[in-house]
Amino acid sequence: xxxxxxMTPARRVILILGVPAALAVxxxxxxxxxxxxxxxxxxxxxxxxxxxxxxxxxxxxxDATVRPGAGSRIVVDGTxxxxxxxxxxxxxxxxxxxxxxxxxxxxxxxxxxxxxEISVPDGVPVAVTDANGDLTASGLRGQVTLSAGSxxxxxxxxxxxxxxxxxxxxxxxxxxxxxxxxxxxGSxxxxLTFTKVPRWVDVTAASGxxxxxxxxxxAAYQVRASSASGDVSDSLKRQPLSPDIIxxxxxxGDVSIGx
Numbered sequence: 001x002x003x004x005x006x007m008t009p010a011r012r013v014i015l016i017l018g019v020p021a022a023l024a025v026x027x028x029x030x031x032x033x034x035x036x037x038x039x040x041x042x043x044x045x046x047x048x049x050x051x052x053x054x055x056x057x058x059x060x061x062x063d064a065t066v067r068p069g070a071g072s073r074i075v076v077d078g079t080x081x082x083x084x085x086x087x088x089x090x091x092x093x094x095x096x097x098x099x100x101x102x103x104x105x106x107x108x109x110x111x112x113x114x115x116x117e118i119s120v121p122d123g124v125p126v127a128v129t130d131a132n133g134d135l136t137a138s139g140l141r142g143q144v145t146l147s148a149g150s151x152x153x154x155x156x157x158x159x160x161x162x163x164x165x166x167x168x169x170x171x172x173x174x175x176x177x178x179x180x181x182x183x184x185x186g187s188x189x190x191x192l193t194f195t196k197v198p199r200w201v202d203v204t205a206a207s208g209x210x211x212x213x214x215x216x217x218x219a220a221y222q223v224r225a226s227s228a229s230g231d232v233s234d235s236l237k238r239q240p241l242s243p244d245i246i247x248x249x250x251x252x253g254d255v256s257i258g259x
Contacts, residue, residue: 043078045076046074049072050074050124054124056098057076057097059102059133060102061101061131061133062114062133063136064115067119067139068120069122071119074120080114083111084111087102087114088102102114127145127147133148135151137154138155141158141160142160144158146163147166148167155176157174158175158177159178159196160178160179160180162176162178162181163183165184166186166188170191170208172190173192173193175193176192177194179200181202181203186207189205192211194213203247206252207253209253210249211257212256213259219244222238225246227253234256235259
């Protein structure tokens with residue numbers, strides 16, 4: 001018969017610390033299994049007229065996709081899904097535009113998926129802000145403003161005057177035909193691919209790379225490119241008196257401008 005091992009102080013400490021830790025791991029595993037099994041979701045629909053002939057929409061905790069619509073109203077179709085509990089949703093029209101609010105009831109953002117499809121009247125000035133989610137846009141024209149707090153901005157086919165800003169995500173725009181383009185980035189990269197020669201581009205990244213790809217052709221530019229602690233490459237045709245101006249700078253990233 002094997003004798004019982006004596007309860008030493010070290011073994012007592014291991015039991016005191018190990019048992020709660022093991023129970024916590026088991027509880028977390030059980031929660032994840034239940035959360036994956038019991039998904040609760042629903043759809044929302046909102047339709048409002050633009051405010052002051054401008055389509056302004058703010059989103060706080062969801063991904064958003066924006067495109068021009070066929071009608072004269074701002075139309076939102078959303079899908080919200082959460083583990084064990086339905087995500088909360090509310091909206092209200094204000095003098096500044098349409099506010100969309102969504103949140104996870106259990107308090108864990110990774111237990112919810114929330115996304116809005118937003119269509120805006122074609123050609124009216126558009127301003128969309130997403131505080132905490134990815135922002136995707138396509139086909140917008142006129143005056144276009146896209147801003148994100150902590151997500152990526154991905155867009156295509158924008159034209160007119162375009163303003164882009166992001167706090168802590170990447171900005172990537174393809175098929176860009178904007179005549180006047182401004183971009184600011186806090187802690188991510190900016191990549192803009194133009195299909196039309198712009199008149200004015202001003203792009204700044206605090207701690208990321210800046211890449212500008214201009215359409216090939218005879219156009220020459222005034223170029224001011226700089227980086228505080230990164231490499232700068234520029235292969236554009238230069239003309240000191242050109243009306244087409246490119247300004248690009250980065251605090252701690254590379255700046256690349258070419259075709």
